[in-house]
Amino acid sequence: MSTTDLDALAARIPDGSRVAIPTSRHGVAMQATHALINRRVRDLHLVAVPTAGLQVDLLIGAGCVKTVESAGITLDEHGQAPRFVAAVKAGTINVLDTTCPALISAIQAGEKGIPFMPMRGLLGSDLLTHRRDYRVIDNPMASSGDPIVLLPAIVPDFALFHAPLADCHGNVWIGKARELMTMAHAARQTLVSVEEIIDTNLLHDELRSPATIPAPYISAVSVCEQGAWPLPLPDRYAADNDELCRYVLAGKTDSGFIDYLNKQHKPPSLSIAATA
Amino acid sequence: MSTTDLDALAARIPDGSRVAIPTSRHGVAMQATHALINRRVRDLHLVAVPTAGLQVDLLIGAGCVKTVESAGITLDEHGQAPRFVAAVKAGTINVLDTTCPALISAIQAGEKGIPFMPMRGLLGSDLLTHRRDYRVIDNPMASSGDPIVLLPAIVPDFALFHAPLADCHGNVWIGKARELMTMAHAARQTLVSVEEIIDTNLLHDELRSPATIPAPYISAVSVCEQGAWPLPLPDRYAADNDELCRYVLAGKTDSGFIDYLNKQHKPPSLSIAATA
């Protein structure tokens, strides 16, 4: 594990990487995403675990994405993700649609080093029709025919997210967002931005240890205050709805989006601190 | 959830139940086990997740067990579990031998409500030969023949364990012993003894929440100080090796075992407190 700045963190992700990212509520590495966009990464295969929003929309709009695999791309109460919708209509990205539990199960299969995980549901849906990588078998545990879907394991090249806390040993504390642990276990490398780094050992902290990702899973950590802004970080800060409204407005058009991207994007509290 | 005494807790487990229990290191409900023995429970199907020791040995010796499913029954540095070994030789219990990851995976399948979980390994072992409930299929994700074992899900009637802490709402904090969470999720009912009950909401405690089993999974909680004694409770107390040595000695013979069972079994510190 090494501590590094956001640009160096972003530089670790080569073009064409398969990158797992969390839902908008559970700690999105938004500032690291801007660093990725700045370095003009291309052809990413994004795996939303299991849904995503602003982060994917920015990356799509900036031309960084080849494929997005998700159960839902949405700006939640702010509506549709405009660049995602535009790209789908234009046919410029490849969309792998699925359902939330299928994505989670596939990542759990990656975590467990098994080739697939079965899941109930999906049969007779067009999701299944369009997923050539999913398989249907007869449940071998049943006495008579009982078709069930098998999902191939997902082993992302990277997991990328933002967490409240890391320690000086490279352990990362995630709180209740359990799927961050699953993602880190499943991915070949995990890159994390955090609000702060503390000088202790989280694994020896009886209270924090159960929600701590041990350092061996973590390839690099960057400190970035309000790193999820304008998305929320659980138990730390809420979404910045004004900023999200600004984005929705800007994202409606290609030129509005480009203007938005070219502006400085800093949380207001940090801008104030910097000015003062 | 209801708070109850150990006898009432034990009374909830009918004869013939399938009961999941943790390893000796992760919080065994030893005092509740004595209550089970006292109520003369019979024909238990114990599922060690994934190994067990003293608890299973006592239950076997007391004639409570029909089947034990595990990857290992051992008193660790105190050697073989004497009543288990005697019962195997006498053919008085049914042993379902397996390997640790198979048991964990099967419980995880129970947690996920899926009929099976695949696992690498096991092929060509006599474990597999003797497990008629395990199936081998050709991995449907592979292009050519690739046999893989499928383990049927385990849905225990009960999970029974000891934890450091519960709250007045019935939430139970387990610390790092993650498989207790898995067991509680998988089991139809979960019965827990705890060191203490606190007057707060563990789910609203940012630090404890990630390792808290929510109350809806918990059927009953009993307060029992040193409830794992003479086994250890992580971060609370170590094993009582003197007591374990006494047990090993007693367990060597049928009569020694009966004498041991008939004695009062209280942690020394509590005996002292009671005398003082």
Place this chain on the structure above:
Amino acid sequence: MTTATNQPGFSREELLICVIARLLQGVDHIAVGVSSPIPGSAALLARAIAPSTTRVTVLNSRDLQDLNDGVSELFDQAAQGRIGAFFLSGGQIDGSGNINLVGIGEYPKMTVRWSGSFGSALLYYLVPRVILFRDEHTRRTMVDKVDFISAPGRSDSGIYRPGGPRALVTNLCAFRYDKQRGRFHLESIHPGHTLEEVLDQTGFEFDKPDTIPVTTAPEPERLTLLRTQLAALIADPYPAFAERVWKITALAR
């Protein structure tokens, strides 16, 4: 356009909440997805009038859920049979109960694209009582055949499917889902609306009785319950909704 002949003593939202609450009777554990204020309020009402063991989980709320094991927990609970009722909707819903959350046109390059299927392709199969709710009942939403099946209304025999649609509630009426026939059956039309309007706005065929009842108005004691005890509770997960419908803001914590 319809005109109510006299002013009812309840709002449209209150009516829908009460209609849905009746569909939830006897359910032990009702789970509610994000951004679902009317179903969420109905679930809380159902809990308030039900035995004390009834439980409501509202995703992403602070006080109305006890999920703490990441995104998978809700789905695992559903697969285990731990969830008795859930709510789904659709950009399109068709007469077979198929729902479409993906878009309009030919997949994948669709002319209209929505967010995606979320958990529907598991929950619709496994939760015993799924209530379909859509506040916009038009030929755009209630179609003969969905353009994309996020999850089907019915499955072939031999497919493991303990769950499925129980009812479809819209701003115009309430349908019961006939599992055997795989079709909707019109149960009642909401006060102020007509069969003509329903037929006009529905793109699919459905069964109906000879005489179609008017949807039962909210029970007065339930209305009182909603407006007194429950409004503040509902304001926790749905502040904007509670503010609009009952002019109430969430209790300070």
Place this chain on the structure above:
Amino acid sequence: MTTATNQPGFSREELLICVIARLLQGVDHIAVGVSSPIPGSAALLARAIAPSTTRVTVLNSRDLQDLNDGVSELFDQAAQGRIGAFFLSGGQIDGSGNINLVGIGEYPKMTVRWSGSFGSALLYYLVPRVILFRDEHTRRTMVDKVDFISAPGRSDSGIYRPGGPRALVTNLCAFRYDKQRGRFHLESIHPGHTLEEVLDQTGFEFDKPDTIPVTTAPEPERLTLLRTQLAALIADPYPAFAERVWKITALAR
């Protein structure tokens, strides 16, 4: 019975530790199960002389592991290829590398019953470098054919098996495992022991070179390392062992 002609400058344990440490060269992550003081010490020695990225996990130790996700984590790591070396043993080990941790006699009502197979039926298949270690080399433990296969030494082609036995180290000698032939090949005999003794105490056939080397004695600098820096570290997971071999007790925390 053999007699050492002159007193060696090292203990039996130190010799075995150094033999095993040599087998661990180049492994990034070495994991050690419970109650394995000699393999555990070897792993720590291997780490001390290896690049700084080498990692050792000792199960159930406080400071020598960073597993915190329950019992499954180690096995998941092995299945993912995150563990390079592990140690197994057996109540019986046979000439094909099959190990038996279950018992002697006909299963299930065996005449001798051991604890069980633990994680062997996954780890033996998936960890690339499994070192078999057994401190008792007799015809009771080194058998022609095990009574029960907890995990086989070799699998048919077509079976996914990235891992398996690399070597068998006993109190008498060290074998290399020939994966192609599925047999052990005698590499060296420990100082003070003879081929005659090995043949006498081994129940299985094995390959051997014409001249059999004596096992290399512990490298002086490694002996020093063990006795100075490492003994206190080893005393953390294995206090009784460190006390017996080096008269050292664990550092206070």
